Amino acid sequence: MTGCVFAIQKFSTRDGPGIRTTVFLKGCPLRCLWCHNPESQSPECEIAFLAARCIGCGACAAACPAGCHDLAGGRRFDRSGCTRCGRCVEACCAGALEKIGKFLSPEEVLREVLLDRRFYERSGGGMTVSGGEPMAQFPFTLALCKAAKAEHLHVALDTSGEAPREQYEAMLPFVDLFLYDLKAADPVKHRTLTGRDNARILENLRFLDRNGAAVLLRCPLVPGLNDSEDDLAGIAGIANGLARPHDLTVHPYHPLGVEKSLRIGRRPALEMREFAAPETVDRWLAFLRSRCRCGVALN
Amino acid sequence: MDIKTRFDIQRKRILGRVGMNPRILWRDHRAIRRRAAEEHEDLPWELRVAHMNRALLTALRFQLAPEELMIGRVCPPPPESPEEQAECEAYFKEHPWGFAPGQTGHAAPEMDELLAVGIAGIRRKIESRCSGVFAESCRIALDGFSRMIAAAASAAREAGNPEIAERCERLTEQPPASFRDALQLIWFLCLGIEVGDGAGLIVPGRLDRRLIGFYLNDLASGRITREDARSLLAQYYLLLNDFCENGLAYSVMVGGDTVNELSYLALEALRYSRLTYPSVGICVNRTTPHDLKALALDIIAEGLPNPAFFNDELIRQELCRQEIPAAEAGDYINSACVEITPCGASNVYVASPYFNLCGTLLEAMRGSHAASFAEFRAEFLAALDRKIADGVRRQNQFRELRRSRMRRPLQSIFTRDCLERNRDIEEGGARCNWIECSFVGLANLVDSLYVIEREVFNGGLSMEELTRLCETDFAGHETLLLKFRNRYPKYGMGDPELDATVQPLIDHFCAECAKYRMEPDGSRFLPGAFCWIMHQRLGAETCATPDGRRAGFPFADGAGPAQGREEFGPTTAVRSVCSWNHSSLLGGSAFNMKFGKTLLSTPEAREKLLALIDVFLEGGGFETQINVADNETLKKAQKHPEEYADLIVRIGGYTDYFVKLSPGMQQELLLRTEYSGF
Numbered sequence: 001m002t003g004c005v006f007a008i009q010k011f012s013t014r015d016g017p018g019i020r021t022t023v024f025l026k027g028c029p030l031r032c033l034w035c036h037n038p039e040s041q042s043p044e045c046e047i048a049f050l051a052a053r054c055i056g057c058g059a060c061a062a063a064c065p066a067g068c069h070d071l072a073g074g075r076r077f078d079r080s081g082c083t084r085c086g087r088c089v090e091a092c093c094a095g096a097l098e099k100i101g102k103f104l105s106p107e108e109v110l111r112e113v114l115l116d117r118r119f120y121e122r123s124g125g126g127m128t129v130s131g132g133e134p135m136a137q138f139p140f141t142l143a144l145c146k147a148a149k150a151e152h153l154h155v156a157l158d159t160s161g162e163a164p165r166e167q168y169e170a171m172l173p174f175v176d177l178f179l180y181d182l183k184a185a186d187p188v189k190h191r192t193l194t195g196r197d198n199a200r201i202l203e204n205l206r207f208l209d210r211n212g213a214a215v216l217l218r219c220p221l222v223p224g225l226n227d228s229e230d231d232l233a234g235i236a237g238i239a240n241g242l243a244r245p246h247d248l249t250v251h252p253y254h255p256l257g258v259e260k261s262l263r264i265g266r267r268p269a270l271e272m273r274e275f276a277a278p279e280t281v282d283r284w285l286a287f288l289r290s291r292c293r294c295g296v297a298l299n
Numbered sequence: 300m301d302i303k304t305r306f307d308i309q310r311k312r313i314l315g316r317v318g319m320n321p322r323i324l325w326r327d328h329r330a331i332r333r334r335a336a337e338e339h340e341d342l343p344w345e346l347r348v349a350h351m352n353r354a355l356l357t358a359l360r361f362q363l364a365p366e367e368l369m370i371g372r373v374c375p376p377p378p379e380s381p382e383e384q385a386e387c388e389a390y391f392k393e394h395p396w397g398f399a400p401g402q403t404g405h406a407a408p409e410m411d412e413l414l415a416v417g418i419a420g421i422r423r424k425i426e427s428r429c430s431g432v433f434a435e436s437c438r439i440a441l442d443g444f445s446r447m448i449a450a451a452a453s454a455a456r457e458a459g460n461p462e463i464a465e466r467c468e469r470l471t472e473q474p475p476a477s478f479r480d481a482l483q484l485i486w487f488l489c490l491g492i493e494v495g496d497g498a499g500l501i502v503p504g505r506l507d508r509r510l511i512g513f514y515l516n517d518l519a520s521g522r523i524t525r526e527d528a529r530s531l532l533a534q535y536y537l538l539l540n541d542f543c544e545n546g547l548a549y550s551v552m553v554g555g556d557t558v559n560e561l562s563y564l565a566l567e568a569l570r571y572s573r574l575t576y577p578s579v580g581i582c583v584n585r586t587t588p589h590d591l592k593a594l595a596l597d598i599i600a601e602g603l604p605n606p607a608f609f610n611d612e613l614i615r616q617e618l619c620r621q622e623i624p625a626a627e628a629g630d631y632i633n634s635a636c637v638e639i640t641p642c643g644a645s646n647v648y649v650a651s652p653y654f655n656l657c658g659t660l661l662e663a664m665r666g667s668h669a670a671s672f673a674e675f676r677a678e679f680l681a682a683l684d685r686k687i688a689d690g691v692r693r694q695n696q697f698r699e700l701r702r703s704r705m706r707r708p709l710q711s712i713f714t715r716d717c718l719e720r721n722r723d724i725e726e727g728g729a730r731c732n733w734i735e736c737s738f739v740g741l742a743n744l745v746d747s748l749y750v751i752e753r754e755v756f757n758g759g760l761s762m763e764e765l766t767r768l769c770e771t772d773f774a775g776h777e778t779l780l781l782k783f784r785n786r787y788p789k790y791g792m793g794d795p796e797l798d799a800t801v802q803p804l805i806d807h808f809c810a811e812c813a814k815y816r817m818e819p820d821g822s823r824f825l826p827g828a829f830c831w832i833m834h835q836r837l838g839a840e841t842c843a844t845p846d847g848r849r850a851g852f853p854f855a856d857g858a859g860p861a862q863g864r865e866e867f868g869p870t871t872a873v874r875s876v877c878s879w880n881h882s883s884l885l886g887g888s889a890f891n892m893k894f895g896k897t898l899l900s901t902p903e904a905r906e907k908l909l910a911l912i913d914v915f916l917e918g919g920g921f922e923t924q925i926n927v928a929d930n931e932t933l934k935k936a937q938k939h940p941e942e943y944a945d946l947i948v949r950i951g952g953y954t955d956y957f958v959k960l961s962p963g964m965q966q967e968l969l970l971r972t973e974y975s976g977f
């Protein structure tokens with residue numbers, strides 16, 4: 001059994017406690033407008049092109065069996081004929097072409113994760129499974145977390161909540177901490193912003209809450225999109241409505257995902273190129289702190 | 300006057316300095332030395348040198364301002380006209396005693412005895428132990444030292460500070476009776492040796508060990524508070540910054556097998572001095588209190604001069620292996636970056652010399668007709684061995700020149716066992732006379748050998764072709780450069796096969812160095828892997844290398860990966876660096892890590908960094924320093940983002956490499972210090 005993984009990031013310091021390795025899985029049922037890992041949305045492998053690294057040598061054009069690369073009249077990568085064979089990636093020495101998405105078994109992934117075991121032990125860290133939406137590759141994610149627990153690693157799952165409840169139920173014994181996204185309280189708004197409404201997401205959250213799971217709520221906030229006082233009050237309402245207080249972290253919008261969209265030949269869903277201003281973030285924190293009974297922090 | 304004001308005024312004065320620092324002015328001043336030499340031309344040359352020392356010390360004049368807590372700021376020497384300088388040059392060409400090449404100083408002097416018995420006690424020791432010319436030279440130098448302190452007393456009196464004046468008057472003969480006395484005397488000692496003997500980088504060393512008795516006594520008797528001691532240490536630091544020019548290293552070290560309140564205060568004092576010197580290193584072992592390490596990280600996060608973390612157990616073990624008695628093995632100092640010397644007993648030459656590993660590699664490539672990689676590797680090592688032999692020869696020459704022309708009587712008095720052996724430090728009187736060399740560009744060498752094995756001996760490239768590519772900076776063959784840089788694993792990426800090639804190289808360096816014994820005393824020649832700035836300097840004069848490094852580009856710093864190799868993050872870099880044994884590298888083995896400010900911005904984040912450092916040290920790392928990419932450096936780095944390829948971006952749920960971002964975004968991130976996640 002394999003899963004499609006697009007990154008294994010070491011020394012992750014913002015994906016749970018301690019020093020962690022974050023495994024990023026490819027594929028997501030949502031299409032959040034602000035997504036900072038746009039390369040994670042499609043479950044298929046993709047070829048990324050990093051223009052800044054291209055030296056115009058033409059090795060990719062020579063290697064491509066479908067004539068997708070063209071240097072004449074400016075660098076052009078026509079993905080319509082691309083089969084993701086990866087020959088251009090092989091041929092490029094400048095690192096301007098990358099294949100995003102690799103099929104790995106849970107054992108292979110865990111072996112990589114275990115290399116940093118001493119750092120986890122020293123810092124109270126572990127493994128985080130993220131993406132994309134890891135639950136979209138449920139069998140793989142379950143097997144990976146099971147194997148990690150067998151090695152006594154702390155396991156965190158970074159999830160949107162958009163998956164069948166039975167799957168979260170099956171994950172419960174193998175996940176120490178759920179990093180759970182809360183994007184909008186209003187279902188219509190949620191659908192506009194992410195492509196799905198939030199019914200199942202909220203049901204799953206309540207399920208985890210009732211069943212004693214450790215949950216950290218993650219709120220990506222985008223100026224002008226989901227950060228009005230009503231929006232924030234809605235988020236606070238959801239948090240306060242849970243049986244136990246689960247801390248909430250605010251994730252201010254940042255534009256680093258925009259470049260990644262361009263690399264995979266897509267236009268970013270949101271053409272917002274500024275970081276959220278510090279004053280805006282302060283305002284969010286102040287408001288949420290005034291409303292939430294749980295702790296509110298910046299990620 | 301409150302403390303903050305006192306230090307603000309002094310800092311402003313120091314930062315606003317126009318013209319050269321006193322250290323350089325006194326080091327380069329000739330007329331005083333010449334006059335002393337001329338006046339005593341009838342004496343043996345060793346005594347003439349002693350008189351030169353004394354003349355310098357007695358010529359020192361001090362200034363004391365109301366905001367200063369200690370006296371120690373020296374006036375510049377009388378200016379010399381170009382004619383005078385030329386005449387002195389001519390004189391010393393004809394009378395070459397008192398100057399000799401080679402590396403000097405880089406030591407912490409012996410202090411405990413001086414602090415216990417005072418100058419009078421030292422004088423008695425000289426009288427009872429020493430004889431002949433050496434004894435006389437010591438008397439002369441010690442007299443100069445005492446008079447220097449008397450001059451400080453006068454200056455203090457004139458400045459209307461009777462307390463400091465009285466203190467200095469006592470210290471001309473008597474042992475210190477308080478913390479203030481002791482710290483003042485340590486300043487005078489280091490200053491005196493540096494100016495009088497012309498020995499550079501005489502460092503205060505293990506202040507927590509030296510001063511704890513005085514501190515506790517004063518605390519008990521109510522003569523001093525914790526805050527007073529901290530302010531006094533900060534005052535010492537300020538004096539250092541006034542005296543020395545930028546670009547050097549002056550070291551204080553704390554911790555190791557002695558951790559006390561002063562270990563903390565020496566670090567906290569940096570918050571008050573807030574200038575370049577000294578570096579305060581922490582010696583870390585299993586028993587080091589967590590809060591001392593956390594304090595060091597707080598200091599780093601505050602953007603203050605960087606505490607470095609040293610592997611105390613490893614260093615002590617290695618010192619014992621080099622026959623330092625176990626009881627003394629904990630009392631060492633970095634001299635003054637990462638090179639290790641025993642406090643109070645060292646005439647160790649450090650960084651003597653630096654070896655350009657890749658320069659030698661290219662030489663071997665030029666002349667090679669090897670039929671196999673094993674053969675080529677042997678050719679390279681043979682070429683390096685010749686360099687080492689040359690290096691040793693040169694150091695022996697320096698020693699001989701120093702023995703025949705140079706004496707440092709004041710440094711000798713305060714270096715064990717010169718008085719016991721009745722011999723000047725330049726005659727080998729010190730207990731420890733190692734020579735420590737340093738191999739520059741280890742990562743580039745390792746990475747280059749890996750490419751050579753595969754491209755030349757298992758690929759279609761000839762050695763001549765590869766050599767030509769390097770010599771022409773891969774002109775017209777950009778793709779090959781990129782292939783060598785991007786398509787081969789590198790040291791720092793945790794590749795087991797590549798990492799495994801490091802230990803045999805290190806073993807060879809160590810074994811080769813161990814073959815040598817310096818003349819005439821048989822002391823050892825020890826290897827190191829640190830660079831100071833030589834990774835830049837030597838890199839600037841070396842052509843491109845097979846690892847894909849461009850001509851003129853700096854080599855890797857110390858024992859760490861080359862720039863741009865840390866794409867896999869610091870944990871992977873640590874694993875590579877800890878994959879081989881550093882313990883034999885007493886010459887220093889440095890591993891620098893670079894982080895953006897926000898990775899140090901909360902106590903929680905700093906705990907993660909500390910865990911990283913602990914795993915590094917527990918894994919056998921020698922030393923590490925955390926460099927914070929602050930706004931100043933980052934603005935400069937905008938011109939060379941490739942030198943910041945090891946910066947990592949950490950945002951929750953997000954993944955990317957800094958190097959993949961567009962230059963515009965890189966630059967934006969470089970300047971962003973709020974909670975964007977960087």
